Amino acid sequence: MPSLRNLEFAFSSKEEAVGDGCPDDLPLSPPCGGRPSPTVAAPPFDQQLTAFNEHGEATRVTLTQAGSSGGGKIEVATYVNEFWTARQRQANSLHEVSYRACFKPQLPRFFIERLTEPGDWVYDPFMGRGTTPLEAALMGRVPVGCDVNPLSVLLTKPRLNPPAQKQVADRLSEIDLTDSEAAPEDLLVFFHPETLGAIAALRRYFRRRLETGQLDSIDAWIRLVALNRLTGHSKGFFSVYTLPPNQAVSVKSQRRINERRGQVPDRRDVRAVILKKSRLLMSECGLDLRRTLGLVENQALLITASADRTPQILSNSVSLVVTSPPFLKVVQYEQDNWLRCWFAEIDPASVAITMSSSVSAWSEVMTSVFHELARVLKPGGHVAFEVGEVQKGTVRLEEAVIPCGLSAGLEPRLVMINDQEFTKTANCWGVGNNAKGTNTNRIVLFQK
Numbered sequence: 001m002p003s004l005r006n007l008e009f010a011f012s013s014k015e016e017a018v019g020d021g022c023p024d025d026l027p028l029s030p031p032c033g034g035r036p037s038p039t040v041a042a043p044p045f046d047q048q049l050t051a052f053n054e055h056g057e058a059t060r061v062t063l064t065q066a067g068s069s070g071g072g073k074i075e076v077a078t079y080v081n082e083f084w085t086a087r088q089r090q091a092n093s094l095h096e097v098s099y100r101a102c103f104k105p106q107l108p109r110f111f112i113e114r115l116t117e118p119g120d121w122v123y124d125p126f127m128g129r130g131t132t133p134l135e136a137a138l139m140g141r142v143p144v145g146c147d148v149n150p151l152s153v154l155l156t157k158p159r160l161n162p163p164a165q166k167q168v169a170d171r172l173s174e175i176d177l178t179d180s181e182a183a184p185e186d187l188l189v190f191f192h193p194e195t196l197g198a199i200a201a202l203r204r205y206f207r208r209r210l211e212t213g214q215l216d217s218i219d220a221w222i223r224l225v226a227l228n229r230l231t232g233h234s235k236g237f238f239s240v241y242t243l244p245p246n247q248a249v250s251v252k253s254q255r256r257i258n259e260r261r262g263q264v265p266d267r268r269d270v271r272a273v274i275l276k277k278s279r280l281l282m283s284e285c286g287l288d289l290r291r292t293l294g295l296v297e298n299q300a301l302l303i304t305a306s307a308d309r310t311p312q313i314l315s316n317s318v319s320l321v322v323t324s325p326p327f328l329k330v331v332q333y334e335q336d337n338w339l340r341c342w343f344a345e346i347d348p349a350s351v352a353i354t355m356s357s358s359v360s361a362w363s364e365v366m367t368s369v370f371h372e373l374a375r376v377l378k379p380g381g382h383v384a385f386e387v388g389e390v391q392k393g394t395v396r397l398e399e400a401v402i403p404c405g406l407s408a409g410l411e412p413r414l415v416m417i418n419d420q421e422f423t424k425t426a427n428c429w430g431v432g433n434n435a436k437g438t439n440t441n442r443i444v445l446f447q448k
Contacts, residue, residue: 130156
């Protein structure tokens with residue numbers, strides 16, 4: 001791995017083209033038991049990045065400068081290429097759950113397959129929809145996840161143990177969707193009255209099952225799918241046309257959409273919508289995949305907590321962290337998830353999502369998180385910390401996050417930039433995003 005060098009002089013960003021074309025609340029013990037060693041050791045990770053050319057481009061190497069704990073400057077080797085791309089195979093169908101500001105499964109897979117072995121613990125302290133834990137489980141690693149938002153466990157856990165399609169159909173046939181309760185009248189801007197009645201009946205059913213201790217994995221799956229079919233922009237959702245399902249607009253905004261489009265919510269068959277989405281989600285759940293999930297599902301640890309306070313996770317237990325934290329005030333999680341929170345009976349105002357207004361405030365929060373990550377990480381383990389591209393590239397959070405890891409005793413080994421095909425430029429720090437938001441993944445890789 002490249003070493004860090006203290007700098008007392010100005011930084012020059014000169015590029016060089018290289019390379020050839022268990023129960024959720026209980027602490028668990030780390031996996032044990034020997035695994036056969038590979039017959040041929042893989043080259044160091046930085047060498048793999050240097051030689052990477054799977055999509056026809058040579059990796060470019062430059063340097064990232066950041067402040068050090070001693071007040072000086074350090075530089076970290078930075079690797080730029082299109083390391084994963086839309087031209088790759090699609091991720092497993094189980095990932096097809098909408099959530100705002102989530103990264104592609106190819107991102108955690110890139111690190112999991114190169115830095116871990118089957119049976120290792122892979123952790124995401126900001127798991128969102130559960131991309132990292134699910135991809136880890138699909139690859140035979142033990143999934144560990146945390147999020148301050150209770151929705152995250154509801155969205156993630158059922159996909160680690162998907163039921164059979166027939167089980168879903170049978171359970172849905174048993175639920176009385178006419179056994180409804182009062183629902184906010186304002187929601188009629190999204191739903192036909194009969195559809196809203198069925199949604200309210202489902203909501204009531206899940207509450208009763210929880211109160212009586214009867215809610216099982218089949219119920220949890222149906223609740224997951226219902227949460228993701230509440231609102232959207234096609235006939236595959238419970239609602240009339242609205243924004244894509246990763247963000248629910250306000251009642252006032254939906255009224256304007258309805259008026260502009262001249263639309264009135266039509267009746268949707270709630271059972272049919274859930275069954276169709278279930279088939280799509282489980283379309284690649286063959287026997288081999290279910291066996292793989294079965295080997296790790298009982299060891300999975302998913303918790304609702306602040307990422308800087310996770311006593312449920314044992315010290316020195318995690319081999320790899322792959323995560324992407326909230327970015328300043330770029331995404332309004334409470335606003336986006338208000339309707340899902342209503343359905344799941346979660347008070348969105350009580351969810352303390354990190355929404356820092358400045359880089360310095362964000363860095364202070366992330367420093368606390370890094371201290372906790374350093375505790376749970378095994379010696380030699382890695383943290384892949386993705387910070388995206390914020391405010392059209394004017395805010396370089398990769399520079400801000402390096403001191404956070406350093407303060408926790410972690411060593412920043414390298415910066416990796418996944419530069420999508422349509423944003424290639426001669427200078428990686430001048431990456432153009434065509435005024436269309438985030439086009440690069442910027443990951444700082446730390447090691448304990």
